[in-house]
Amino acid sequence: MxxxxxxxxxxxxxxxxxxxxxxxxxxxxxxxxxxxxxxxxxxxxxxxxxxxxxxxxxxxxxxxxxxxxxxxxxxxxxxxxxxxxxxxxxxxxxxxxxxxxxxxxxxxxxxxxxxxxxxxxxxxxxxxxxxxxxxxxxxxxxxxxxxxxxxxxxxxxxxxxxxxxxxxxxxxxxxxxxxxIYEPSSKSGNSITNFATEFQITAMEKRASNLKLPSQEQINKFKALQDSEPNGKPGKEPEPVKPNNHKKTPREIYLANAQKLKETTNGK
Missing domain, CATH: 3.90.226.10 (2-enoyl-CoA Hydratase; Chain A, domain 1)
Known part of the structure; x- marks a missing residue:
């Protein structure tokens, strides 16, 4: 009582x-x-x-x-x-x-x-x-x-x-x-005083979901640098990826077109 x-x-x-x-x-x-x-x-x-x-x-x-x-x-x-x-x-x-x-x-x-x-x-x-x-x-x-x-x-x-x-x-x-005591709740049902903490956790999860893992090529290069010889010389890096599937960037396309235009102009 x-x-x-x-x-x-x-x-x-x-x-x-x-x-x-x-x-x-x-x-x-x-x-x-x-x-x-x-x-x-x-x-x-x-x-x-x-x-x-x-x-x-x-x-x-x-x-x-x-x-x-x-x-x-x-x-x-x-x-x-x-x-x-x-x-x-x-x-x-x-x-x-x-x-x-x-x-x-x-x-x-x-x-x-x-x-x-x-x-x-x-x-x-x-x-x-x-x-x-x-x-x-x-x-x-x-x-x-x-x-x-x-x-x-x-x-x-x-x-x-x-x-x-x-x-x-x-x-x-x-x-x-x-x-x-007697705390109001938000529409989501969360306590007002817990909102800041929950917001921080949500933001951290969001940032984590946006993280990009390194590519296999980047991993291989890193491993090659780690596998150095006893004399301190770095190990052999893996062969570079063939550029047959490489997609040109807008800058590369622009430079290529500029070079062609220059060659055509010099030909005249």
Missing amino acids: ATTIQIKGPVLSNDQAAFYSWIGLDEDSFVSYSAIKNQLDNTFAADDVVLEINSPGGDVNAASDIYSELRKCAQNNKNTIIANITGMAASAASFIAMAADEINMAPLSKFMIHKAGAEISGNSDDMDYVSSVLNQTDEQLADVYAAKTGMDKGKILNMMAQETYISATEAVDMGFADKV
Whole structure:
């Protein structure tokens, strides 16, 4: 059996989520730790937990809580966590996805990572303090991404600084995801992602079919060159093919006619 959990909309703290609910917003339009934990508490041990993710991210601490709860279920309850990114896994939602044992992405989905941010006010000491906390958060996030991808941590930090958007196929290549799902097929029934490989194979087969084998005459000449005497002199080449069946080329015909014309003119 499997439990499907929707990670749709912004990731909110429990206080923010309570306010959103109080003003009447649909609870399926945002994500909170409390809502996710309630669903996980009702999941049987060893069941698959499938996350359907399409979120722009949000509160980093709330996302950290969700990440930890998912990993606890995987380790203590032996649940297999599967993340299916159907739209966007950006910012905080990207490291919620990192809690999964298997990460899949739809063909048009995207993965986005960037540095942590904060809206603050205060003096220079306050700014320096928040800056140090944000740098620490970036280091922690990079550790999580590096553990999944095997990429160099410095490279990941640079990607975060650039606010990098990653397509489904790029995410698989880089190690952020394991495979592309829900792929469309071409009219021939071939998978779109396999088309390039199949095209290359077809082109190679076509080129191979156009290759011409050497003639027997060319083979005999090559053998004659190989069968050299001990003193280094080449062996005797085979007798040349008699030209009785030779078909003249247009150039040979032209030169022959020109010679005849020259002889006729000189005769006069």
